Amino acid sequence: MNNDSNKLSDASEKQVKFDLIIEAGRTEGNYWADIWRFRGLFYFLAWRDIIVRYKQTVIGVAWNLIRPLLTMLVFTIVFGKVAKLPSDGAPYAIFVFSAVLPWQFFANSLSECSMSLVGNSSLISKVYFPRLIIPASSVIVSFVDFLISLVILIGLMIWFQFVPSWKMLFLPLFILMAFAASAGIGLWLTALNVKYRDFRYIVPFIVQFGLFISPVGFSSTLVPEKWRFLYSLNPMVGVIDGFRWSILGAKSNIFWPGFFLSLVLIILFLISGILYFRKTEKAFADLI
């Protein structure tokens, strides 16, 4: 009798459907569903970062216009006027700015991402949500900066009476590519920065160094033909070339094999970045 009733209760308990199973390695399965479930939080975190960014600085939005503008001015003077480098036939200012745009987006994303988890450590140790949301919202914030800087480009085009060609229609694709590059490398740095705290000293170096090895102030056509493919191992070369091709129109020629190499590398970075981030993510709360 007793045995029978035990079995009965066992059977009835099995019918209880649990909504959530917590187990070692279990978060893997419904990770993307979770990200969708926490989209509200994603939105609010990005919104918070944007608001705080513009509240804290007195000149707010203006600061975002001044930085790329000054970079553009210096590069135009040094590379265009002093060194007299070729500009693919476009006004040097527009030529430089079409590269400063994606570069600043990329550089901002890297520095914001790498500090994002450490800066939100209290959140991470107290509340559960897919951690991917935090660096992702950092990239979004940098993207908003990017959109604001886009205004300068339009201003420059009006100033120089530069009419873009039909290629301009492809710009969103290259923006997407810049987005992928920022997110991919950003995720790598974010995860590494939680694990190794001295990684944050390396990030500014990468950003500074990258500005000079990427074709921001000069045209990548200056690189000798035989080295161009190798040069495109820097994923930002592909992004910047793409931006120039799209913005400067007929006047810019693009080295397609190099471009696709960059594109493949960016996709690899993005996938491996997400994988590595997910792998280390579980330990974040314990490490921070």
Added chain:
Amino acid sequence: MSTIAIRLENVSKKYTINHEKQERYIALRDVITNNTKKLLSRATSTVVNSKTTFQDFKTTEDFWALNDISFDIKQGDRLGIIGRNGAGKSTLLKVLSRITEPTKGRISVKGRVASLLEVGTGFHPELTGRENIWLNGAILGMQKSEIKRQFDAIVDFSEVDTFLDTPVKRYSSGMYVRLAFAVAAHLEPEILVVDEVLAVGDYAFQSKCLGKMQDVSKSGRTVIFVSHNMGAVSSLCDSAVWIDRGKVVKGGSVDEVVNYYLKNQSTVYSESSLCSLRQTQELMYKSFYITSVEMFNDKEQPTNAINFQDEIILKISLGGLPKERFSVEFHIYNELGQFVAVGASGAYHGIYFNKDVSNIKIKIGPLPLTRGKYTISLSLVKGIDGINTSRSDTWQNAISFSILECKPFINRDISTLQEGACIINQTFSEWL
């Protein structure tokens, strides 16, 4: 039959303690230097120094914060998790709220879990109160529509409506905490996991929070509450689990577990409470003072865990020399710091002690108090009959006791009523 809300099966969590490093973080430079060192020492001294290199590898130790924990929590249960510091309570909460993954085992959950391990998580000082309500709500897992619906209630509860558009960095700490708790209090999950967040704010607000927590638990939702405060656990929960060194020591009804805990923890508990010795610094400038107090039950057994209608005896030792005859007073406060009762040998009973008296016994009770923790403050009063009397010494929070069980009437179902501060005699009859 109630269904299971949470089932824990063999849940374990391992942390690796690193003995080698004193730093909190791993630095890449250390990893590089250590690996190079190992490489070099292996290359150069394979034979000579094999012992030391071997030790280099054994610098970590495993620590099981949770070790094979299994129990079920039924829907609508109010479960208290008790245990001393470092017993694994917080780790269990972290695992339950998915902040960290268990190393082994599995937890099955039915329903939406919201955890409250801290009030004001994610509050940003630069944002206004209004903005922080939205942000904090989202962080705690509320949907946009939910926050919208509850917004006015949250503002009402927090009492900060006039400062709603001021950045919270300009808030007083009290306002900050009130706003933070208000958001948390309006979560409506099926399962609420709460850490000791009640120890915030002023007394009035604390009792408001306790009341809100009681409302939540009475609405049939599952509550898991972690606390050191046996009084709060006893009054909020109906079942409890005692965890020590990562293992379940005892589970069952709240009275059973809390009693068992207090009995078995008495060694730890008594050090602080059964007998209190006064801090010497306090007495430097006093000529007449209380030096110690001990607490007993009516059978003269040392205890500080008693039940409703029990009596307690306080034995006070005095030091120094009084200039005249004196009387003794005691004040009892509840865990919210509210003044509950007073006793005075002189003013109430006309009892004054001679100058040479150095030990005094006070018998208090039967105590009509409800469950909770109470503290007693003691005072010495010099002078007679209210003329020129003044307190020559007051010892705040001299000793504390807990009322564990309060079942004054037969058939009383404690879960249906909120207990008041005390129980008064009552009779009910039909009136014709």
